[in-house]
Amino acid sequence: MAARRVLPAAVFSLLVVGGWQLYTVVSGISPLLLPSPWEVARSVVDNAGLFADNAVVTLQEILIGFALGAAAGAALGVLLTYSLLAERAVYPWLVASQMVPIVAVAPILVVWFGFTIVPKVVVVALVCFFPVVVNTVDGLKAVDPEMVRLMRTLGMSRPRVMRSVRIPSALPYIFSGLKVAMALSVIGAVFGEWVGASEGLGYLMLALNNQLATVDLFAAVLVLSLMGIALFFLVGVVERLVIPWHHETRRGGRE
Amino acid sequence: MRTAGLAKRFETRGEGVQALAGLDLEVADGEFVSVIGPSGCGKSTLFNILAGLEEPSAGSLQLDGSAVHGRQLLGRVGYMPQRDLLMPWRTILDNTILGLEVAGVRRAEARRRALELFADFGLEGFEQRRPGELSGGMRQRAALLRTYLAGREVILLDEPFGALDSLTRAGMQQWLTGVWEEHRKTIVLITHDVDEALFLADRVYVLSPRPGRVVLALEVDLPRPRHYDLITTEPFVRQKQLLLAHLGLAVAPGEAGS
Numbered sequence: 001m002a003a004r005r006v007l008p009a010a011v012f013s014l015l016v017v018g019g020w021q022l023y024t025v026v027s028g029i030s031p032l033l034l035p036s037p038w039e040v041a042r043s044v045v046d047n048a049g050l051f052a053d054n055a056v057v058t059l060q061e062i063l064i065g066f067a068l069g070a071a072a073g074a075a076l077g078v079l080l081t082y083s084l085l086a087e088r089a090v091y092p093w094l095v096a097s098q099m100v101p102i103v104a105v106a107p108i109l110v111v112w113f114g115f116t117i118v119p120k121v122v123v124v125a126l127v128c129f130f131p132v133v134v135n136t137v138d139g140l141k142a143v144d145p146e147m148v149r150l151m152r153t154l155g156m157s158r159p160r161v162m163r164s165v166r167i168p169s170a171l172p173y174i175f176s177g178l179k180v181a182m183a184l185s186v187i188g189a190v191f192g193e194w195v196g197a198s199e200g201l202g203y204l205m206l207a208l209n210n211q212l213a214t215v216d217l218f219a220a221v222l223v224l225s226l227m228g229i230a231l232f233f234l235v236g237v238v239e240r241l242v243i244p245w246h247h248e249t250r251r252g253g254r255e
Numbered sequence: 256m257r258t259a260g261l262a263k264r265f266e267t268r269g270e271g272v273q274a275l276a277g278l279d280l281e282v283a284d285g286e287f288v289s290v291i292g293p294s295g296c297g298k299s300t301l302f303n304i305l306a307g308l309e310e311p312s313a314g315s316l317q318l319d320g321s322a323v324h325g326r327q328l329l330g331r332v333g334y335m336p337q338r339d340l341l342m343p344w345r346t347i348l349d350n351t352i353l354g355l356e357v358a359g360v361r362r363a364e365a366r367r368r369a370l371e372l373f374a375d376f377g378l379e380g381f382e383q384r385r386p387g388e389l390s391g392g393m394r395q396r397a398a399l400l401r402t403y404l405a406g407r408e409v410i411l412l413d414e415p416f417g418a419l420d421s422l423t424r425a426g427m428q429q430w431l432t433g434v435w436e437e438h439r440k441t442i443v444l445i446t447h448d449v450d451e452a453l454f455l456a457d458r459v460y461v462l463s464p465r466p467g468r469v470v471l472a473l474e475v476d477l478p479r480p481r482h483y484d485l486i487t488t489e490p491f492v493r494q495k496q497l498l499l500a501h502l503g504l505a506v507a508p509g510e511a512g513s
Contacts, residue, residue, distance in 0.1 A: 147340045153306050154354045155330035168344045245343045
């Protein structure tokens, strides 16, 4: 069962990496332009300490920024659903805020907060925030209106309906938002580092690029990607723990 | 404990659709009443009013002998919709205790009370399952137990078995009549299944097409306890014919013999 699920991905990856390796060997392309997977893998191993130190920095930025952005996003989502007035007042600003390019905001953040962890965390939080708000609002609104009516006949107050009905039924949506947010947060952290940093994988990638150390640059990208994938799947694991019924229903629906 | 809804009218927004026109219903304490009518006779409107979810535009409501406003019925009348609407994140047991929980009963106590009824409701062994793991019939029974446990004076059933296949539905009707004969709750059932209306009820109200009004109040003359094979007996068929005639679906028995 597990093998059947993992096997297609494994075979496909092997084909891609194998093809890449074959191409670099056959074409004799310079490693400065396109290093082979083997060289990249060796670089990861050779520079494990360097990558690990910088990965920890980036990971911190991601996790703190993600936590802040997601918490703020979910809280605002609840508020917007609760109050029509709040939604009408705030929602246009919310959408507009996403039209302001982070590229323009990040340098200002560095001016404000210097070469500290703060600008990176803020950038990550900003990119995480939006998908979580939107999905939370959608989820809270998608609750079955009949369910709400039924709970009202059971004597439930509005706050209680929010807590006992709307929020649990919105959790699958919220987790969709969290997954998107997690994928974006990795990009956000790297971007935050590009604007001004002295450590972290994004900073390292920039430095390696300037030195034309292409092999090591690819290695840094690989490490970053693996970290991002791991984080993404971590959200999926948490999702299954928090809302097991959702997974059960989905599985049931496929039979 | 008694509801007497006298002449309830209701108009929907804008269009001024007359859903119900002067509807008189009466449900005595411990009585099982069915309401049957063609689609669009305002049954849902009637139920929403009786559940306290909507205000009637005219007419009066009485509960327990005293006049009440629609809103005051909220929380006093138990309501079971067509779909089970069980919370997928709660176990069956915790779904059934919702009403008690809202009423402030401690969880342990609420669970204890619920568990006493699990056998009666055919849910034994499924206490810790999630709704997604149960069949449609079981989910409806769980939904009914949730409504029952809420301990309301009147229970409204809105086509509770409408989504089930006909065999399961027959089984559920048989089961419901057994449970009701034992517990004697005051129940109002809304349905467009003539057999169901007749088989379960002490009295059947037939509503006219919109605007809905009562065209027949039939005191059901069938012995209790009832068993499902009752539906093929002569008295059942005779009363069913009467109902069908008032629904415009058959010639009245008196005029049939020419």
